[in-house]
Every structure is written in C-alpha cells, then in structure tokens.
Amino acid sequence: MSLRVDQLVAGHGKVPVVRGLDLEVESGKVLALLGPNGAGKTTVMLTLAGLLPRLGGSVSVNGQVLPSGNPGKTNSSGVVLVPDNRALFGGLTVAETLTLSQRKGGVTADQIRDLFPALTKRWKVKAGALSGGEQQMLAVARALVQKPAVLLIDEMSMGLAPVIVEGLLPIVRDIADSTGTAVILVEQHVALALEVADEAVVLVHGEVTLRRSADTLTADSEELRQAYFGKAAQPAR
Numbered sequence: 001m002s003l004r005v006d007q008l009v010a011g012h013g014k015v016p017v018v019r020g021l022d023l024e025v026e027s028g029k030v031l032a033l034l035g036p037n038g039a040g041k042t043t044v045m046l047t048l049a050g051l052l053p054r055l056g057g058s059v060s061v062n063g064q065v066l067p068s069g070n071p072g073k074t075n076s077s078g079v080v081l082v083p084d085n086r087a088l089f090g091g092l093t094v095a096e097t098l099t100l101s102q103r104k105g106g107v108t109a110d111q112i113r114d115l116f117p118a119l120t121k122r123w124k125v126k127a128g129a130l131s132g133g134e135q136q137m138l139a140v141a142r143a144l145v146q147k148p149a150v151l152l153i154d155e156m157s158m159g160l161a162p163v164i165v166e167g168l169l170p171i172v173r174d175i176a177d178s179t180g181t182a183v184i185l186v187e188q189h190v191a192l193a194l195e196v197a198d199e200a201v202v203l204v205h206g207e208v209t210l211r212r213s214a215d216t217l218t219a220d221s222e223e224l225r226q227a228y229f230g231k232a233a234q235p236a237r
C-alpha cells in the first residue's frame with residue numbers, strides 16, 4: 001500500500017470543505033479524483049501535499065503517518081505535487097529546472113528526453129518561454145526526477161487543448177506502471193481520465209458520491225451523471 005487517507009477533513013482556515021474522506025492508492029495504481037467545480041478536489045491535493053494543514057484524519061505513505069501542514073517533510077516522504085498552476089520558475093531553463101530537482105534514484109534527464117521528446121528540443125529554453133503544453137510536461141518531469149512514491153497531479157489539462165492532454169495522460173499511466181508510483185489525478189476531462197485510471201472517486205460538496213473501478217465506468221454513464229448531479233437533476237421528458 002503506498003498512500004492511505006483515513007477520515008481526512010480538509011479545508012481553509014477552520015472551515016472544512018471535505019469531511020471524512022477515505023482513499024487508498026497502491027503502488028503502480030492511478031486514482032482519478034473527479035467532481036464538479038468547487039467539490040474540494042484541489043483542497044484535498046493541497047492537504048495531501050502538506051500545503052494546507054489537515055483539520056482531521058490521517059495520511060500515511062507506506063505505513064508512515066505524515067505530519068500535518070508540513071510540505072517539506074511530506075515531499076521528502078515521497079509525496080510530490082504537480083499543482084494546477086504548474087509553479088515553475090520562469091527564469092530557469094528546462095535543464096536547470098530538472099537539475100535543481102533531481103534526486104538520487106529518480107527518473108534521469110535521459111529518461112525525461114525519452115518520455116517527452118518535445119522537451120528535448122527546448123532543453124536550453126527558459127520555462128517562462130515554453131508553450132502551455134511544454135510547461136505541463138516540464139512540471140510533470142520535475143516531479144518525476146524527485147522519485148515520487150506518490151504523485152499528485154492537479155488538473156493537468158488546465159488551459160491545454162484536449163489533444164495535448166490525450167498525449168500526456170498515457171505518459172502518466174506508463175509512469176505508474178514502470179516506476180510503481182501511486183498516482184492521484186484530478187482531471188476535468190473525465191473520459192480521458194477514466195482511460196488511464198484504475199479507480200475513480202467522485203467528490204461532490206466534499207463528500208464521496210461514487211467509488212468504482214475505472215473499467216466499469218464510462219464517461220457518459222448514468223451512474224456517473226447521477227454521482228455528479230444527483231437524481232434530482234434528470235432532465236424533464
């Protein structure tokens with residue numbers, strides 16, 4: 001078991017947004033965390049990364065309970081966040097960004113070139129001058145060189161054309177398969193997320209409304225629609 005979340009209460013200040021969340025993501029598995037705007041997905045990701053203190057519950061990696069609200073220790077325990085704003089240093093080149101984050105045993109620069117050939121051509125270019133898709137590749141690459149045990153990817157598709165996301169998400173699947181990293185993926189492109197995930201959890205107003213293997217869910221299923229919008233939202237006939 002790589003990541004275990006028990007009865008997590010997460011929120012901003014003292015106001016809980018998510019209550020009693022349980023999650024388990026094993027090594028090499030991809031969990032899609034889905035849900036409408038404002039459901040609390042980013043709040044969960046920031047809390048798991050230690051950037052927001054927990055208001056309750058526990059989070060453990062390989063059995064080791066993580067401290068609350070301590071992003072440095074959480075990161076050294078192997079939890080690495082790719083935030084939705086990518087948080088790159090615009091003045092650093094691709095090469096510099098990766099060198100500064102490289103950890104022993106992490107994916108090497110050569111492997112990054114294989115995974116993201118588009119970055120190879122931009123190796124000496126500053127992050128701030130990359131396209132949105134290239135920046136997203138760099139944000140994921142920067143996470144990979146840190147040898148994550150748990151990779152948290154928040155809205156990889158933010159601001160990107162679907163065709164770019166279609167190319168990036170299978171790479172996430174490959175990473176989980178080849179490195180054994182446990183991945184939580186927050187993604188608005190539900191169909192694309194279900195293609196690469198093992199399991200999907202739908203969060204609405206901070207509560208889990210559906211938990212299924214990704215295989216059994218299709219993006220346009222009634223079950224998924226109800227989990228997002230509830231039975232009351234059925235269109236009148």
Ligand SMILES: Nc1ncnc2c1ncn2[C@@H]1O[C@H](COP(=O)(O)OP(=O)(O)OP(=O)(O)O)[C@@H](O)[C@H]1O
Pocket residue numbers: 012017035036037038039040041042043044
């Ligand atoms: N910095 C903040 N301070 C106070 N409340 C916040 C803050 N950030 C988010 N919230 C509130 O927390 C709730 C959940 O927001 P969150 O961003 O986690 O949802 P989300 O599921 O990631 O939504 P989206 O898909 O739109 O990104 C919302 O009601 C939001 O208004």
